[in-house]
Amino acid sequence: MWARPSRHRNARSMKDTITALLETALEALKADGTLPAESHPAIRIDATRDREHGDYATNLAMTLAKSAGMKPRELAERLVAALPESPVLHDIEIAGPGFINFFVDTGSAAEVLMTIIDAGDSYGHSDVGGGSPVQVEFVSANPTGPLHVGHGRGAAIGDTLCRLLEATGHRVTREFYYNDAGAQIDNLTLSVAARVRGIEPSDPSWPADGYRGDYIRDVAESYMRGETVVADDRRVTAKADPDDQQAIREFAVAYLRHEQDLDLRAFGVGFDVYFLESSLYQQGKVEATVERLIEGGHTYEADGALWLRTTDFGDDKDRVMRKREGGYTYFLPDVAYHLDKWQRGFTTVINEQGADHHSTVTRVRAGLQALDAGIPEGYPDYVLHQMVLVTRSGVEVKLSKRAGSYVTLRDLIEEVGRDATRYFLVARPATSQMTFDIDLARSQSNDNPVYYAQYAHARMCSVMARAERDGHPFDAELARASLDRLAEPRERDLITRLQLFPETVARAALAREPHQIAVYLQELAAEFHGCYNAVRVMVDDDALRNARLALGLAVRQVMHNGLGLLGVSAPEEM
RNA sequence: GCGCCCAUAGCUCAACCGGAUAGAGCAACGGCCUUCUAAGCCGUAGGUUGCAGGUUCAAGUCCUGCUGGGCGUACCA
Structure with missing residues (x-):
């Protein structure tokens, strides 16, 4: 209702005003030789914590004292004396070790209120991003089961990060990367196929690394009913043939992707791009990456495997790219994927992941450097979130009925609501391990x-x-x-x-x-x-x-x- | 062993590229609803910021070394 064009977006802030006054004072002190002419100090203005210290304060005199060869308070006196008159300030004081405190005129300070009311929904936005593109990859869960709390933390942090980047003038692409072809999907397929034949996880013939959650039965039943599932990035109709492994695989992946879509939608999170690891193979990008790495001279063969000398780029040991058996390790498609991001024009990429994957950071960056493709050393950025511990009545909650072995995001949303779940998961620094207290999140108090x-x-x-x-x-x-x-x-x-x-x-x-x-x-x-x-x-x-x-x-x-x-x-x- | 993250009030956590007297909430105690929503507010109490050094005019914040916890350390992802 207050949304209007953002003509106040760049309205001058009180800090800008005070900064300009200080710049004038600095020029004056340079002109009279008090300060060296070539110095270009960064002026920092802070809102004060204590009203006794006025509205804003600067530590400028303390940071410049040494180069001026003066005591901080003495320099502060000179600075204040050189400040131009301003109607917005009704008092300036020097305090403590050399802070300059600014007391702002009430009416002038309150003008920001009208700026806010006029700017409406755009207040807080800026164009510091200059419209530059940023890609944020987050959640990136493989379609082997419902999303868990950790994915929820990633979703909340990643999506909020995207909103922040949009608000600061970036063009944001939200991307979800997953593997629909690896060993985990083989296990998924075997698990669903077992359920289709009526085998339960307690049965001795249950697949060794099978997924045991109740949702596997749901997938199997849906498959045998010949249902059609529509995920955000795929649509599959079940063949209901208990012997067709390939059909089961395709259906299970689509089914669980759809389940994840539902979880994410309930969480208010959506994606622009779903990227398949398998597409990197299909389009020859993995092979091309391997060849490029070999040409770059950072590889060698040993023990029948092909290695990348990641130790040339800060890793603590070299990594296998192609296994003795011939397949590639996961880290190679990761490198191919990030090269692809770079080639799509994303000079800024942020990967939001669980900290349990932190060992990939050095490897991916090392692989990109070894490509010698002109990619900067710190590329891509990473935001790694730590584990989430869920408690109820002061006791850790580990199990969920649907997933079996972990607390699902949907359990949390259903129990405490979307708002509280999102808020709790995003309210702590990603670097901190956090406890999600269900009782607290539920309490309407x-x-x-x-x-x-x-x-x-x-x-x-x-x-x-x-x-x-x-x-x-x-x-x-x-x-x-x-x-x-x-x-x-x-x-x-x-x-x-x-x-x-x-x-x-x-x-x-x-x-x-x-x-x-x-x-x-x-x-x-x-x-x-x-x-x-x-x-x-x-x-x-x-x-x-x-x-x-x-x-x-x-x-x-x-x-x-x-x-x-x-x-x-x-x-x-x- | 090595790498990354963390350690702040009894508990859960803040602290703006290093700033003035380290802040909230919960739990404890005492107050405030005949006036705009008490899902709120005010007050009391609670601290050697894990330990030891270092840098700085100034350190919870930066550096080094310890201690304790989490994660990782695959030719799994």
């Missing part, structure tokens, strides 16, 4: 961080509804003229927090750390709830009321945008 954030949004919607009902609809012009009335410390803190949103989005995208958005939203919600309880919005004073409505609307908008980045809904009432 103040314990639950998801509701805490959503409630802030719903609460403000309720206030707006009240304003309409009372015949006091929001008056943007009156609000704009009354922004200087937002002088309560809590209101000032909220304004500062809101202004931080775009750079938080940009930083989260750049660092590939989607959890930063969740952290931000918790802080924003906390400040909003505190302000709500302390400062009444619906007051009789028209100017004050509308200024506060503007603040509330801006909070609501940022809450909405932030939750959207996480793929979590922003309910209007709860």
Whole structure:
């Protein structure tokens, strides 16, 4: 409802304003010889943590003190003296070891509220990506069973990462890579074929490495009923012939891909490209990669196998490319696949994977370097997430009825809901092992961080509804003229927090750390709830009321945008 | 053995390319609903940021070495 063209996307922020003032001061100090003329210091402005320190602070005097041959506080004095007059600042102080603290005029600080309201859904977006293409590969589960919690974490992190990249001006391709032809699929086929013949996992003749979950029976029954399954990337009708292994294989793969599609759809995650490992073989890309590696001179034969000297590129031991028996190891198609990504024009590629695959990072990168294809050394980027432990009543949950040996993503979505599942899985840094507490995620109470954030949004919607009902609809012009009335410390803190949103989005995208958005939203919600309880919005004073409505609307908008980045809904009432 | 990740309040976790007094929630205790949603707020208590060094004006954050945990260390993926 507030979506409008993003003409305010590049509205000048308070930090930009202060940075410009400091640049002027720096030039003056260079001109009078206080600072060396050739220095080009990076100016860093931080929002302060403590209101005593003003709204913003810079450590510039401390970082320059050495090159200026002065004490930090002394240099700070010079800098402050050289700062041009500005109507947006009502005070500047030097504090502590040499910080320069800026106290911003209330009305000027609050102008960001109107920027937010005008920008609507695009507030927080930027064009720092310049429209450059980025490919994000995530989930990439083989179609051998339902997705598990780990895949869920990958889906939540990967998809949020994509949304962050889109919000910062990148063209994002979401890609899902899987193997429909390897040993795991052989085991799947044998398992379904066994079920088709009525053999159960407890039977001695059950395949040695077969999949034992109940879903195998579902696949077998569907196959024998001659059903048609439609996955996002394939469609197969079962032949219902218990002896046709190839037909069983094709059906089982399609069936389980479809199951995964359902899981992902329920999770709000979709893909642009499904990439088959088998296509690399069919199109000769694996062979071509091998030949290129051999030509590059980084290979040798030993023990009947063909090796790649990955130790030339930082690996701790060389790796087999072609086995003694003739087949290729998994790492070779991985290299061919990433060469293909590069050749498709993706100069930035991010792979989101479980950390249990971290040993592939060095190998894939080494293989790409050995190709001598001009691919940069750190290519591709990796985001590796650590294990997820699921608990209920303080006890680890290991089993699911459908999958048998692990907790499925669908179990979680059905039990705690999509919003809570997504939020929980994305709210922690990927590098940290996390515990998914089912009781907490289910609880419809103040314990639950998801509701805490959503409630802030719903609460403000309720206030707006009240304003309409009372015949006091929001008056943007009156609000704009009354922004200087937002002088309560809590209101000032909220304004500062809101202004931080775009750079938080940009930083989260750049660092590939989607959890930063969740952290931000918790802080924003906390400040909003505190302000709500302390400062009444619906007051009789028209100017004050509308200024506060503007603040509330801006909070609501940022809450909405932030939750959207996480793929979590922003309910209007709860 | 080697490689990667982690270690912050009793518990689950934050901490913005190193910044000022390390922050939330839960659990404990005490308050706030005849006024905009109490899925909320306010207050009290809780810390040698695993240990030992180093770099820096400044270290939870960077470096080195330990300790403890997770993952990996296949001619499996």
